[in-house]
Amino acid sequence: MTSVKRSTASSYASSFSSDLPSLSILSMDASPERAQMCHSALSALRRVPMSLSLSASMRAGTASSPPMSLSAEAAARITSGAPLCRYLNNVSVGYCAVRRCFSFSVSPACLNISFANSENPLCLCIVTSLWMKTGFMSIIAYLRGNSNRIMPNYKVGLKKSTFSGIIKLVYTLEPLTRQNSDRWGALILQCRESTAFQSLAWRDALDSAFKQLTPVYLLIQADDTVIGGLPAFVFQPIPGIKLWHSLPWNLFGGVFIIDSVQVNFAELMSTVETYLENASAEKGWCERRWTFSPQHSETYGGLLSEMGYERTERFTHLLPMNRDVDALWHAYNKRVRGAVRKAEKSGVSVTHTEEAAELASFYEMYLTTVRRLGGTPKPLSLMRTLMRRNLAKLAIATYDGTIIAGLLYLHFNRTVTLWCEASVPEFLQYRPNNAIFHYIITWACEAGYDWVDFGASPPENRGLIAHKEQYRAKRFDFCHYTKVVSPMRRALWTQSEGILRKLYTRMQS
Structure with a gap:
């Protein structure tokens, strides 16, 4: 029996x-x-x-x-x-x-x-x-x-x-290679927080434009199934100095997990940190730096602080789309609405362009704007690649047949990101920048995006902050988390960074 x-x-x-x-x-x-x-x-x-x-x-x-x-x-x-x-x-x-x-x-x-x-x-x-x-x-x-x-x-x-x-739960990390890179595109679109900066097109564009940047992307697996990814670059500005950043230029990086997957964040970050510690020792990284989106700053920030990372607070401005252009228009500060009307009445026209000659004209204007503001310009080759990969669009404002302002912006997943802006000071009286902002916001709304990211602002630049908030963009705090592995080599980069940036800016002219 x-x-x-x-x-x-x-x-x-x-x-x-x-x-x-x-x-x-x-x-x-x-x-x-x-x-x-x-x-x-x-x-x-x-x-x-x-x-x-x-x-x-x-x-x-x-x-x-x-x-x-x-x-x-x-x-x-x-x-x-x-x-x-x-x-x-x-x-x-x-x-x-x-x-x-x-x-x-x-x-x-x-x-x-x-x-x-x-x-x-x-x-x-x-x-x-x-x-x-x-x-x-x-x-x-x-x-x-x-x-x-x-x-x-x-x-x-x-x-x-x-x-x-x-x-x-047991997590494993696998380097992203040419053989498995097709897995990245599918997973990153399933992460609601992902933007253009986590796309493969962005990785490839930076890898092509900058010899000093080496992508070190990781696939995150659980039970032999890919559940997320970690985008990062190693920045080597001079021999002997290597800095691991996720991501460079204060752009949002960090861990991206497919929305439908639940994870143990403490266990996951412990696995990632062990991997990075070993890689730092093996490859000589003198610094590890994370930049998290506002939501991810809350999710992962406390864990990194416990691991010895130093926290730096910053903020960006995000404008939520509501699929209603009229509602967005009426939410603008009345000064913005007045400026857009003035641009239209003055004969300012805003359009998208893919013409090489118009991109070149915009870039000359962009270099002048960056030098005037004391920034570091992005190379023209990078902009060309991003537009060719359909990750970036260029909106230009013309007056009497002349390009007087422009804005190169990125679009991916749920977010439009305003990125490289330029204008001719002599024509600002016609309010071309207001017209361009309204044009892109309208396009993003009609195209079904959820957010327009106005980008981070220096805390001391109150005029720039006020300008963004006139469109009813809301402030969202985010954080950097930095761990210096080799203080001596990091100090060397701190001392030489300013000089090298000036040289780089001159090379772009």
Whole structure:
């Protein structure tokens, strides 16, 4: 009789199935016969290696079964077939009934799932590799969405059963190479916070335009599945000085995780930091610097501070789109609306252009503007590449056939980023910059973008800040996190940076 039951249990293990591919389903009841079946089922499920440790106990009156355990190497892989809910025993249909049978909590290192049955018996289901891919809440959503499919096919006389499972998340990092670079584009579009600066087009453009910048992008994996990425460059301005930045130029970098994936941030950042420490020692990076978006600053900032990074606060201005151009227009400060009307009445016309000659005219104007403001210009080759890769657009304002202002902006995923702006001071009385800003905001709204990023501002430049806020752009704080690995080499770069930037600016003229 026992051998028959063992065979039945093995067939249960091989036929257990659901619409969710990686799920272990274990049934328990208090009778010795059923307990033996469960033990046999566990033995049959020892097939796929996995980071899973289980322990369970069953008790019914005076009858009890020996403790059951699944080692760290044991796991179950369920294939397609009958629905998951078929193996719920006499459980009232509906989400609420199922929800009462289990609870879960997340600790810094693992997910804890506890099942307890006080009224109705329940076949215990444990999330395995699926947790690392889509999260435990997807199981609840599955049960809720398929409550009408809960069809008990047998009854057991379980009085009390408890189970606890612990799944520890393990993350790995893989360098992005030519062979696997196609995986980056798909994942970064699934990250709501991603902008043009995390795209492959941006990486390739910088790699081509600057010999001093070397991309060191990483794919983040959990359970052999890519769940995110880390964009970064190593900046080597002079021999012997290497700085790891995610990203250069105070642009948003950091860790980007696919929105549908839940992660243990502490465990993930510990893995990343260990990797970076080893790379710093091996490759001689004298500094590591993160620049996080406003949302990511809240998510990861505290963890990096605990790891010894020094925090620097900055802010940007973001304008949320609401798919209503008229509403955006009426939200502008009345001075902005008046300036846009004046530009139109003065004969200022704003258009997009892809003409090489007009880009060259804009660039000459841009160099003059940057020198006047004391900045460091971006190279023309970079702008050409970004426009060719359809990551950037150039909006120009013309007056009487002459280009008097322009703005090169980036567009990717959900965000339009205002980037390189230039104007001729003699024509500012016609308000070409206001006209260009309104033109781009209107385009972004009609094209379905969610945000227009006006960029970071120096805290002391109150005029620039006031200009951005006249469009009702809102201030959002973000942070840099810096760890100096070699103070001597970092000090050398600090002393030489100003001179090298001046030389570079002259070379662009």
